[in-house]
Amino acid sequence: MSDFRYAAHGVPPYGPFNNWHLPYEDLKYKIEHEPWSLYIPPYRCAPHIWNVAGFVDTCSYLLDTGEGLILIEAPCFNSLYLEFESIRQIGYDPHDIKWIFLTHDHGDHYGSARAIKEYTGAKIYLSRADREEYEQQRDSGTLRESPYGHHTFEVDACYDDTNPLTIGRFTFNFSFCPYHSPASTVFRFEDTDDETGVTYKIALHGGLGVYTEDMLKQKGYPVEWKQKFIDFATDAATWDVDITLASHENQTNFHSGANFENPSDYSGFVDKTVWGNLMNSKKRDVILDRQGIDPKTGKTIVYERDGKW
Ligand SMILES: [Zn+2]
Numbered sequence: 001m002s003d004f005r006y007a008a009h010g011v012p013p014y015g016p017f018n019n020w021h022l023p024y025e026d027l028k029y030k031i032e033h034e035p036w037s038l039y040i041p042p043y044r045c046a047p048h049i050w051n052v053a054g055f056v057d058t059c060s061y062l063l064d065t066g067e068g069l070i071l072i073e074a075p076c077f078n079s080l081y082l083e084f085e086s087i088r089q090i091g092y093d094p095h096d097i098k099w100i101f102l103t104h105d106h107g108d109h110y111g112s113a114r115a116i117k118e119y120t121g122a123k124i125y126l127s128r129a130d131r132e133e134y135e136q137q138r139d140s141g142t143l144r145e146s147p148y149g150h151h152t153f154e155v156d157a158c159y160d161d162t163n164p165l166t167i168g169r170f171t172f173n174f175s176f177c178p179y180h181s182p183a184s185t186v187f188r189f190e191d192t193d194d195e196t197g198v199t200y201k202i203a204l205h206g207g208l209g210v211y212t213e214d215m216l217k218q219k220g221y222p223v224e225w226k227q228k229f230i231d232f233a234t235d236a237a238t239w240d241v242d243i244t245l246a247s248h249e250n251q252t253n254f255h256s257g258a259n260f261e262n263p264s265d266y267s268g269f270v271d272k273t274v275w276g277n278l279m280n281s282k283k284r285d286v287i288l289d290r291q292g293i294d295p296k297t298g299k300t301i302v303y304e305r306d307g308k309w
């Protein structure tokens with residue numbers, strides 16, 4: 001990591017990346033016109049996992065399986081050159097990406113999936129229900145316009161929640177949570193540090209954005225999916241998780257775990273309290289939203305950022 005430096009892109013404009021966020025319109029402008037201003041350097045967040053998004057909002061995790069690379073999330077086409085540079089900077093070759101795991105069928109998670117697939121030949125994974133929604137929208141020309149990238153793609157495989165998937169050192173258990181998308185995928189797996197021998201339990205919930213009931217109806221989703229989310233979060237909050245990966249940085253102020261002086265130091269991400277707090281806080285948001293109340297301000301909710309999360 002000796003060649004790690006901010007200098008390649010200048011000092012990031014946002015200083016420490018804690019509590020980072022921008023209003024959606026500002027983010028959209030920057031994605032479209034100056035993706036370099038959204039750059040964040042790569043950092044390690046678990047023994048064999050790095051956030052390599054090169055993009056400060058949606059995360060993108062590179063997993064070294066020992067038998068090729070997995071990329072979880074492919075957020076932003078305009079930032080792809082920064083993502084590839086991030087991968088090279090930590091000593092990997094983007095050509096070695098063999099699998100692209102998407103948490104759900106929203107553009108801010110798959111904006112660069114097609115380009116990466118074309119570059120690497122990687123297989124794209126999605127849940128079956130999200131695949132059906134995506135293909136229906138793609139084939140009927142009704143996909144939402146997205147600043148994250150508009151290149152359509154074929155899904156190569158679907159997760160199976162009854163059958164763990166082993167790739168190299170990782171064995172993934174999948175669960176599906178309908179609400180934010182027809183079946184947002186939740187990943188659970190373990191990662192062992194080769195130097196210390198310590199094994200960490202890791203989890204990632206891909207679909208945590210809260211909708212109003214009107215938004216659910218607009219999407220054609222059953223209102224009962226709110227209860228499904230609440231039930232899922234109630235159960236998941238009891239899971240024993242050492243390292244919580246965020247699909248968006250603002251879910252857990254994820255970048256605050258990074259050590260930008262020594263980006264291979266992932267100790268800032270080891271915290272058993274994060275997962276339960278995240279599940280409980282999202283459950284609370286969803287419950288309160290039924291009353292149209294913003295849990296943060298106590299005021300009536302006005303959503304302007306549909307699709308952002
Ligand atoms: Zn989403």
Ligand SMILES: [Zn+2]
Binds near residue numbers: 058106108109248308
């Ligand atoms: Zn999102």
